[in-house]
Amino acid sequence: MKRHLISAADLSRDDALLILDTAEELAQVSQRSIKKLPTLRGRTVVNLFFEDSTRTRISFEAAAKRLSADVINFSAKGSSVSKGESLKDTALTLQAMGADAVVIRHGASGAPHRLAEWVDGSIVNAGDGTHEHPTQALLDAFSMRRRLGPLDGRRVTIVGDVLHSRVARSNVLLLATLGAEVTLVAPPTLLPVSVGSWPCEISYDLDAVLPKSDVVMMLRVQRERMNAAFFPSAREYSRRYGLDRDRLGRMPDHAVVMHPGPMNRGMEIAAEVADSPRSTIVEQVTNGVTIRMAVLYLLLGGAELEGGAQ
Amino acid sequence: MSDARPRPATRGPSEPGSTTSSPSVANVSRAVLEGPDIHRALTRIAHEILERTKGAQDVVLLGIPTRGVTLARRIGERVARFEGVQIPAGSIDITMYRDDLRLRPARPLGRTELPPDGIDGKIVVLVDDVLFSGRTVRAALDALGDIGRPRAVQLATLVDRGHRELPIRADYVGKNLPTAMSEKVKVFLAETDGRDAVVLIKEGDAK
Structure with a gap:
């Protein structure tokens, strides 16, 4: 090391x-x-x-x-x-x-x-x-491994504000090292320019990715950094990229939900999803x-x- | 006591019993205990534990990784066979309690598996493969203190090679083996190394 x-x-x-x-x-x-x-x-x-x-x-x-x-x-x-x-x-x-x-x-x-x-x-x-x-990425990988076993070939979807997220970058790098397949889902305005060189896939359609995800990690919408018009309204963001009960139902039965915290309940993640047994949010702490x-x-x-x- | 642990880098020495030196290195190794000797030693230790603890009531065997865990399990099986008492066997990793941590890069941790009932009020028998300086056992005693409060702690070792650096002695010894400081004792066990043997290696050159 x-x-x-x-x-x-x-x-x-x-x-x-x-x-x-x-x-x-x-x-x-x-x-x-x-x-x-x-x-x-x-x-x-x-x-x-x-x-x-x-x-x-x-x-x-x-x-x-x-x-x-x-x-x-x-x-x-x-x-x-x-x-x-x-x-x-x-x-x-x-x-x-x-x-x-x-x-x-x-x-x-x-x-x-x-x-x-x-x-x-x-x-x-x-x-x-x-x-x-990096330690957030390590604890996320640790939480995933405790729930799902070895990460080789596991499909991890990271959803939300990738542009401002240090968690996303560290997670993509570490998960690629550990052999997982990472897909980033975000509005185009919230993806960094360099994302093409990251070891991951990009998608703009959450509903298409959910059924084949083992892990869905929601990122916090960083309101304090939302100084430009990255998306039309909070409601529209929530509707297209938020994780609610319907979307949770479309995930495979073994799949887990993660969030690095602090959460905006009702924005990127619905309260009932955050509190469901499939969420690792408390374990992550x-x-x-x-x-x-x-x-x-x-x-x-x-x-x-x-x-x-x- | 780390020199008592066979590392993958050290090839198994020549055929047990023979005292040939390997062609490249001037090391001379000699098997001091063979498979049947180890079996008999463990059988005797199991009987001694039953005798000393009057039927092994409340006894918990805790092996020190890696070889000690295997030995603890074998002793536990023998006790169960002789008197039909099932005594819990677990492991206790002492890495975080070592006094020489700063002499080498951080090392990976071994497994700690405690019996579900814990160790409070129990007679804990620590099991290790080779007793040398006594520093590993000191670390194990510190580790035990953080886990619970046993009624008594005893020590079983397959080989006691002398050269103690701390006031520590074993309660059950498989074989007392007088050695020189320059010699190394390696324990091979079937579960981890494919065969049972205790080998004494005389170093030709000081490394």
Whole structure:
């Protein structure tokens, strides 16, 4: 494994399977009365969050604490960043404090990559702009594998705002590595220009894709980023690309519904679909802690690696 | 004790019993226990467990991956055959509790499978293939402490090769095997390696 986890493309098939298998063993820890392992004692993990996030930050914090690492939470609001400190100076401060790993979320695509040049510790990308969110892709793959078994040849459909979604990009890359066949379904206005080079199929017709999907992953409509007329109205979007009970009925019986959260109930996903037993949305949160434990263990648990790849 | 585990990279040594060196490397290996010896040792350990625990009531066998799990299962089968008591056999992975994690890149985890009734109030017999420095057992004791509170913990090992670095001893020993620090002990079991043998390897050159 490489020293950093910045892109899902950094992971070879063996790396990805190692993370998933490690997570499978670590899942037991969450069911014990003592939910703690001594493995990362004396290591420091910094959560560096320049964008708002509850779920991901808490998930990383819980994962680090269950491995006995010391956790320092650093959010941009009310910190030196709001006084105008640059990313580089923040990085040098963390470096001076001896951070063994930095978990970073940043609004700018590529920020974790820059940070890796300034800090000696491992960098874990917790979402950068519209670029990537590799641990989300890992927990999604883990949730799928727990429900459906190995992912080779499984058909995964990702529906919605691919343009603004770092989750979609990381998922496409990781799922392709794991041998799944991915289809993106979105209005043409919500697909990035580069999508033609991604290892996946494109479709504009949700109803045609549903009957042959093993997994349907709904993406959040990012209202805060809807500054242009990407689609005529919320209702029209919901009618063409939302997952309601009728569409759920057209999916194969074994197929599962996923959503990275937070959901807009009634918009991209109907409430009854989100709460159905075929939805993995709550499991995804539990699995998030487990997969992040696996990532932190594999990055920090062994000897420090010299240089980049090993 | 990692040197007690046969890795795929290490080819099975020469025919059991013979003391020939392989042509390329100057290693000399000698089988110290053959299949029937291992069977007898495990049979004796099973009898000893029954005797010491007065019928193996409340006993739980926990093997340390990989070979220890197989040995725990075999001991459990023997106890069931001798006295008709079914004692649960599981496994406990100790990787996350090792004291040498930072000396090597992060390693994959083994399986932990605990019996459904847990280990609280039970007599846990830890089972490992080779007892060497005692550090694996120390890690296993720490791991047990996070899982529950057994009434007592005992240790069974197929081979005790000496050179302890911690105050730890085994309650049930298949064979005491005096060794030099430079030697390696490898355990082969039919379930994982296709045959039963304990092999002592004398390293020709220090690597």
